[in-house]
Amino acid sequence: MDLKQAGSSLDALISSFNTRIVELQELVIARNMYPTTSIPDLSAVDSTLKTMETQIQAIRDRLQEERSAIPKAKRLMEQSRRQQRKLQHMLIHMPSGMLESVSHSDHNTSSLVPEVVECDVAYEASKQKEDPVAMPKKKGRGSAPRWYISAEELDSLSSYMRGRLTFEKVNIAINEVATYADANAHLISCPKKKLAEDTWEKALELRDIAMAEAVKGKHFFLETDIKGPGLKLDNTGKAILTVLRHLGRVQESRVGHHRVLTLPKPH
Numbered sequence: 001m002d003l004k005q006a007g008s009s010l011d012a013l014i015s016s017f018n019t020r021i022v023e024l025q026e027l028v029i030a031r032n033m034y035p036t037t038s039i040p041d042l043s044a045v046d047s048t049l050k051t052m053e054t055q056i057q058a059i060r061d062r063l064q065e066e067r068s069a070i071p072k073a074k075r076l077m078e079q080s081r082r083q084q085r086k087l088q089h090m091l092i093h094m095p096s097g098m099l100e101s102v103s104h105s106d107h108n109t110s111s112l113v114p115e116v117v118e119c120d121v122a123y124e125a126s127k128q129k130e131d132p133v134a135m136p137k138k139k140g141r142g143s144a145p146r147w148y149i150s151a152e153e154l155d156s157l158s159s160y161m162r163g164r165l166t167f168e169k170v171n172i173a174i175n176e177v178a179t180y181a182d183a184n185a186h187l188i189s190c191p192k193k194k195l196a197e198d199t200w201e202k203a204l205e206l207r208d209i210a211m212a213e214a215v216k217g218k219h220f221f222l223e224t225d226i227k228g229p230g231l232k233l234d235n236t237g238k239a240i241l242t243v244l245r246h247l248g249r250v251q252e253s254r255v256g257h258h259r260v261l262t263l264p265k266p267h
Contacts, residue, residue, distance in 0.1 A: 144181035144219035147249055147266040148174055157246065163239055172230040173240045174249060180221035181263055214253040215260055223259040 148171045154162055187195075187203050188210060195203060209215055209222075223233070231237050241261075244250045250261045 144178040145263050145265045146175055146178045149247055153247055162243060165239060165243060170240055170243055176230040177221055178263060180225040181219035184221055185219060209255045209258060209260055212255045215255060215262055218262040220260050220262045
């Protein structure tokens with residue numbers, strides 16, 4: 001309940017309280033003005049007074065509840081304002097272009113591996129047909145980490161390494177590589193019967209890579225997964241990868257003929 005609602009409730013209770021007081025006064029006046037005729041009605045007056053006392057006590061209790069709720073409402077409003085200020089601060093300082101990149105991350109995951117979406121939808125539909133009772137989902141590793149860099153981190157690098165890169169471009173690339181890693185994780189966990197033959201072969205290959213010692217238990221993507229739009233295998237993209245390796249955002253290893261890049265968790 002907000003302060004405006006609490007105020008309205010208090011006004012209504014005070015109005016009811018005043019009405020009961022007026023009724024009590026009228027009864028007392030009537031008793032004094034007509035003492036002989038009021039004697040038969042004393043039991044009725046007594047009953048009315050008891051009812052009014054009960055109602056007045058209920059009003060007092062409600063008023064106390066409302067008074068106790070007001071500080072809580074004030075604290076809740078202050079917490080809401082602080083949260084709003086935090087969100088505004090985050091939006092103001094988020095690199096330009098990142099909002100669009102984040103808002104389309106799910107779409108990008110689907111476009112990178114279209115079979116993933118088909119797999120999820122078909123698999124869930126088949127499970128519902130087999131068992132109408134909703135089964136709890138297995139707990140996974142969660143989404144790939146998005147460990148963004150700060151402008152200070154980028155400025156700390158030598159000028160020849162950062163070149164013309166901005167921390168906005170680098171952070172957009174970080175979001176994009178996390179999307180690649182999420183797509184691979186989905187593909188690895190997808191059942192065989194829900195994948196096309198060529199996609200299944202890729203899933204098997206990814207599963208073998210995931211079991212490598214340098215990759216096990218980590219989110220990863222392959223160099224061949226890099227297709228843009230924020231990160232491409234051009235000179236700028238290679239410079240971004242160099243910066244990400246230097247700042248510890250990605251770790252590179254070779255598994256077979258693949259160049260594999262893992263995403264460590266922030267520390």
